[in-house]
Structure formats: C-alpha cells, structure tokens
Amino acid sequence: MPAETKRIEVTLETLLDSVSLAEDICLRIAASAGFDEDDCHKIGMSVREGVINAYRYGHDSQRGKKIHLVFELAPDKMVIRVIDHGPGFNLADVPDPLAEENLLKTSGRGIFLMRSFMDEFEVLRRRQGGAEVVMAKQYPASRGAGPGRRSANTKEE
Amino acid sequence: MPAETKRIEVTLETLLDSVSLAEDICLRIAASAGFDEDDCHKIGMSVREGVINAYRYGHDSQRGKKIHLVFELAPDKMVIRVIDHGPGFNLADVPDPLAEENLLKTSGRGIFLMRSFMDEFEVLRRRQGGAEVVMAKQYPASRGAGPGRRSANTKEE
C-alpha cells in the first residue's frame, strides 16, 4: 500500500500570500486526484482555513516560521496535513460555533468548516511542538481505482 | 535583502505526474510574481524540462527518490532550483543541440531551452551527490517593486 501512496510536500513562509498559494496548489492536486469541482472547493477551502490558522495562531504572523503541507494520495482517499511550529492546541478547547451564544461571534468557524467539508479531521500535537492538522477525503465513487486515474480514451491523451 | 526574499519549497516523487504538477505550481508562483503570460510559459517550461531531467537522468525513474524544487522571489528576480539525488553532471559534457551533427537528434534540447528561456542558468553538483539546476529570471520592468506587487486600485482587491 504505501508504495501506492503519492506524496507531495510543500513548505511556505508565514505570509498572507501563502494562504491562497496553498489553496491553489491543493486545488491542482485534488483535481488531478479525480475530485469534482464541488469537492475541490471544499478541500481547497479546508486547506485555506488550516493555513490561515497556522499563520495566525501557530506562528502569530512571524514570517520566518515555516508552514508545511503534506498531500498524500492514498489508494482510497486524499490526506492533507497542515503543520506549524507554534504552541499547538487541543480540539476540546475550541468552542462550538453553532452554540447559541457563539452564533454572532465574528470568528471561530475555521475548524468547524474543515470538519464539515472533509471526511476525517483531527489535530495532533507534535513532539517538537506545533499543531499538525490532519484531514482526509475519500475519492468520489465515480473516479475509478488508484490516484490520478482518468477514463481511457483512444486517440486522446 | 534576504528578509525580502519569499521562499517556497516543494518536494515531489519521481513520477511522470510530478512534471506537470511542478510546472503548474511554478506557473502559479510566476504569475503572482508579476510575470506576463509569455514569461510564465517560458519559466514553466524551464521547470518542466528541469524536472523531466531529474526524473529521467537524475533518478532513472526510481519513484522513491525525491525531487526538490525551491522557488525564491528575490527583490529583482525569481530564482528556481531543481534538485535531485542522482549522479549529477557537468554542463561542459552536454553536446550543443545546434551543432550541425546534432540537429536531427531526437533529444538533447532540454538544457538549451532552459538556457534560452531564463536569464541565468547554472548546474551545481551537490556535496551529497545529485544535480542542482539553478535558473533565474528578472521581473518585467512594468511590474513595480517587490515580489507580488500589483497596481493599487481603490475599491478593488
């Protein structure tokens, strides 16, 4: 199995520009993995939210700190890791944005969105410190087996 | 100066798919750095050729070996490094594809194209072994100062 998993790593600086760049790279990879436009949007936005948090809470906008992204195209799903070198955090401490008293808060919806848009979501604390957000989405059923598989079509690449 | 240089690193497996992915990521970065379509095409194709060589000559298609890309947006130019873990090579040993006897060869034009399309081109040999192709292109004069700078425009992002 591991030999079948395609892995792409990206390292970005803690900059606002990195947010959209991370999303665009993710969109490119998700599309080639066979996700449709709507799923690509959800996956891309999840990466966006993850990188925003690394930028803001993990690194407090300190440019020199690196944000790492790992994209793994496993046989059955796409796994994405967003890793920072900040203080880390516990999911249990994150307030529920759907609670009545939080509905009119102007923040606190990033993690909720990642959870809603992806099939799997967890947050690890790295030994060296820092948060590792791991999220995964199953490939669509229509897609056929194996990452990047497209329908065969004679005379057309 | 170094604090002004934006740096993006990408690590890819030795796969045919990595060639277009590298090119697309590069196109995204080059566009945001202010290069016009034609320059983006030239820069993207140069990365493509560099990654093809890492794939083919550096790693002999051995998937497990990693191809590294480094994009640096320096104040005056975009610098791109394509790094592999192969045997390395000397530019002096590469035949001139414009020589009469090479004109009808079916290969040998990749490095020539990178050289033609970029402003700077050199090949380093890494201490740990492997080739490091370094190429750079000056930003267009029209672009304004600093990486990623776009014209100011009230009421429009």
Place this chain on the structure above:
Amino acid sequence: MNLRATARESGSVIVIDLSGRITLGEGSALLRQMIRENLGKGHKKIILNLGEVNYIDSSGIGELVSGYTTVTSQGGELKLLNLTKRVHDLLQITKLFTVFDVYSDERTAVRSFQ
C-alpha cells in the same frame, strides 16, 4: 478573481453589489470599509447583493456577521440578497441563514425596510 464592490441607492436603501471572493485580507477589508463608509454617511438600511459572490471563507463569514452586528447596533438593518448555492450552503451549515434576513428578489428586499 478577488472582490469588487459598488454601492447604489434604491430609495432610502443602499444596495452594495459585491462580486468575487470575500476572504481573509483585502476582500474582507473592502466589505468592512464599504459598510463603514455608508454608515458614516448616515445610511442605515443596507442590502448586500451577493449574487456574484461565489466564495466566502471563515474570515468573510466573520465580516458579514460583524457588518450585521455593527449596523444593527446603530439602529440600522443589514440584509442579504441573491445568495449563490455555495454561500447559501455555507450560511446554512453555520446556522447563520436564520440570523440574516435573506432575499432572492431585490424589490422585495428593498420594500422589506418599509
């Protein structure tokens, strides 16, 4: 690709036509500025026309909520017009769909302020 915003008057109501993305950074900032500007001029009946907005991230949602509470706290009203499917779904899952007054017809939206 990013956000554009233009404000126009429809009777005593200000309609802000937005198109593009309301996301962290300039997109959110532009929306905030437009709302502030109009409040500053005394316009307290504001409609955000989101018909051409196909992307809002958590920061953009925060900006909509912030706009809503700011306008409301000044005795005004902020309403939403023409949600794309994506924005509609986003407001639905975040339970904000019921918080905002949402319209799919501009005349009805304008009239709703009396």
Place this chain on the structure above:
Amino acid sequence: MNLRATARESGSVIVIDLSGRITLGEGSALLRQMIRENLGKGHKKIILNLGEVNYIDSSGIGELVSGYTTVTSQGGELKLLNLTKRVHDLLQITKLFTVFDVYSDERTAVRSFQ
C-alpha cells in the same frame, strides 16, 4: 488540455490535425502512434497541422524530429502546417525551422508533394 489527433485524407496526402500539447508522455506517444499507423497503411505523404498546438516541450520537439526522420527514411515526406507563434519560435531557436518544410496554407502544403 492535452493532445487530440485526427487524420484525414486530402488526395494522396494525409493531414493529421493536432490540437493541445505535444509533451513528454501521452502527447508525444500519440503523435508517434499516428505517424506509425499512417506509414503502416502505406501513406508516406504526411502533413502535421499544428494550428491548434500551443505547447511543445523538448520531448515533443524530439518526437517531431523522430517523425521527420522516420518518414524520410521510408522514402516519404513529413511537412508542417500552421505553426502558432510559440511553436514557430521554438523551431526557430532550435534551428529546426530550416529543417522542416513549413506551410501556412493547407492547399499549398498539399500541392507541394506534387
């Protein structure tokens, strides 16, 4: 986005209309296959219509040269039609522009085989 190829006959000449990218992998492979297929059927007068080809990499150039030498070695002729600016420039800098017979008008290209 990638390569499409269709062959048609114009008198005794085969015109292969290509559109998309001729690059390492399937693009180059498809071009090779089309040329081989036609040679196999005894068609030795071949025109590659590159009017819709906006991207060729070094592997694609290699495939064009390979097609040229293969056809020539079997007593045939391979000519190019309708170069886009990018492909034109590429053949120019690689000095292949003078190697290939290049046309910008299909009738003239077809007639050039006599």
